[in-house]
Amino acid sequence: MPSNKSVSDAQIFQFTNCRILRSHQLQREDLWVREGKILNPEKLFFDEKGSADIQLDCKDSIIAPGFIDVQINGGFGVDFSLATDDVQSGISLVSQKILSHGVTSFCPTLVTSPPAVYHKVLPQISIRNGGPHGAGILGAHLEGPFISKEKKGAHPEHYLSTFELGAFQDLLATYRHLDCVRIVTLAPEMKRSSEVIQELTRRGICVSLGHSVANLSQAEEAVRHGATFITHLFNAMLPFHHRDPGIVGLLTSDQIPSRRRVFYGMISDGIHTNPAALRIAHRAHPKGLVLVTDAIAGMGLAPGRHTLGQQVVEVDGLNTYIAGTRTLSGSVATMDSCVRHFLEATGCTVETALEAASLHPAQLLGIEHRKGTLNYDNDADFLLLDNSLHVRATYIAGERVWSQDTFTI
Numbered sequence: 001m002p003s004n005k006s007v008s009d010a011q012i013f014q015f016t017n018c019r020i021l022r023s024h025q026l027q028r029e030d031l032w033v034r035e036g037k038i039l040n041p042e043k044l045f046f047d048e049k050g051s052a053d054i055q056l057d058c059k060d061s062i063i064a065p066g067f068i069d070v071q072i073n074g075g076f077g078v079d080f081s082l083a084t085d086d087v088q089s090g091i092s093l094v095s096q097k098i099l100s101h102g103v104t105s106f107c108p109t110l111v112t113s114p115p116a117v118y119h120k121v122l123p124q125i126s127i128r129n130g131g132p133h134g135a136g137i138l139g140a141h142l143e144g145p146f147i148s149k150e151k152k153g154a155h156p157e158h159y160l161s162t163f164e165l166g167a168f169q170d171l172l173a174t175y176r177h178l179d180c181v182r183i184v185t186l187a188p189e190m191k192r193s194s195e196v197i198q199e200l201t202r203r204g205i206c207v208s209l210g211h212s213v214a215n216l217s218q219a220e221e222a223v224r225h226g227a228t229f230i231t232h233l234f235n236a237m238l239p240f241h242h243r244d245p246g247i248v249g250l251l252t253s254d255q256i257p258s259r260r261r262v263f264y265g266m267i268s269d270g271i272h273t274n275p276a277a278l279r280i281a282h283r284a285h286p287k288g289l290v291l292v293t294d295a296i297a298g299m300g301l302a303p304g305r306h307t308l309g310q311q312v313v314e315v316d317g318l319n320t321y322i323a324g325t326r327t328l329s330g331s332v333a334t335m336d337s338c339v340r341h342f343l344e345a346t347g348c349t350v351e352t353a354l355e356a357a358s359l360h361p362a363q364l365l366g367i368e369h370r371k372g373t374l375n376y377d378n379d380a381d382f383l384l385l386d387n388s389l390h391v392r393a394t395y396i397a398g399e400r401v402w403s404q405d406t407f408t409i
């Protein structure tokens with residue numbers, strides 16, 4: 001009889017006694033893994049006549065794809081927007097610590113900063129796979145400086161910028177390095193933004209609309225030019241108005257290309273968005289909802305004073321304010337807590353809550369053929385969770401990279 005080794009020498013793992021999230025449903029099936037990828041057991045049985053080398057009892061866990069955080073400014077005392085000589089070690093610390101919150105890939109995010117900060121920090125960020133060393137890095141998210149003064153939120157006004165004669169060249173002069181950049185948040189009402197959106201899109205960089213006073217038609221035009229994301233919906237944009245719903249109106253717009261799906265980030269921490277507003281967004285456009293933490297350096301630490309780029313931030317419980325003001329500035333929420341809050345606030349299904357932190361961000365970045373699902377041949381980045389969606393263990397490329405002390409399999 002042919003052995004397991006006919007195709008590959010790698011060990012075959014069979015995760016049993018679990019419900020796995022596949023095709024938008026929790027299904028009582030086993031999860032098979034080989035060489036860091038999800039394996040199709042039918043091919044294994046019938047084509048290779050193979051079987052598992054190692055069986056693991058998941059103790060009735062839910063298995064979901066690893067979470068993907070496309071907006072995280074730092075955490076555990078690290079602020080990605082600070083220009084140090086050793087950005088790598090800060091990113092490494094955060095990437096290691098977020099494993100316990102179920103994040104297996106992320107986009108380190110920089111808030112509006114002087115050009116010198118981008119010039120120093122961006123060359124030190126490299127796209128890399130995850131593993132025992134920490135979550136994978138999908139590329140940087142640059143939020144600003146091409147945003148609206150009126151909706152600057154926690155961004156320092158002094159460093160905001162506009163597109164002048166150079167348009168895209170102005171952006172290039174500001175950031176200098178685009179190799180590692182995955183997402184740029186900008187305000188679409190700025191003059192010459194259309195050219196910039198088209199050029200970023202042409203280069204495969206995702207354009208997100210945010211910190212903006214754009215009306216709906218300006219937002220629709222930006223989408224027609226290639227924008228696909230909205231940065232933290234409701235926060236730092238015009239409030240919904242029935243005669244001109246602004247960027248929020250993109251959720252139900254019929255003036256955008258028919259096959260184009262607009263995604264939108266939600267900070268589901270119970271602070272940034274009232275649960276009723278979260279429900280409105282979710283019910284209007286469930287397939288576009290992407291949970292983000294927008295976490296800052298204070299995430300994972302005791303309340304106190306921390307930085308967000310050039311600003312000082314006061315953290316009090318789950319509230320984060322620019323020191324001496326009531327301006328919200330990022331969150332201290334973790335991704336797993338955002339998933340649980342979203343589930344509770346909207347009354348959605350467990351599947352829906354999990355997909356908002358995995359499938360949807362993967363689709364936004366166009367990487368759903370590799371990450372964000374448990375489909376066959378995808379990267380075996382996944383989580384074991386209990387029924388209340390607390391993370392029991394985190395796996396990257398089939399390898400356990402974190403687990404609760406009390407959970408052994």
Ligand SMILES: [Zn+2]
Nearest residue numbers: 143153232236
């Ligand atoms: Zn923001």
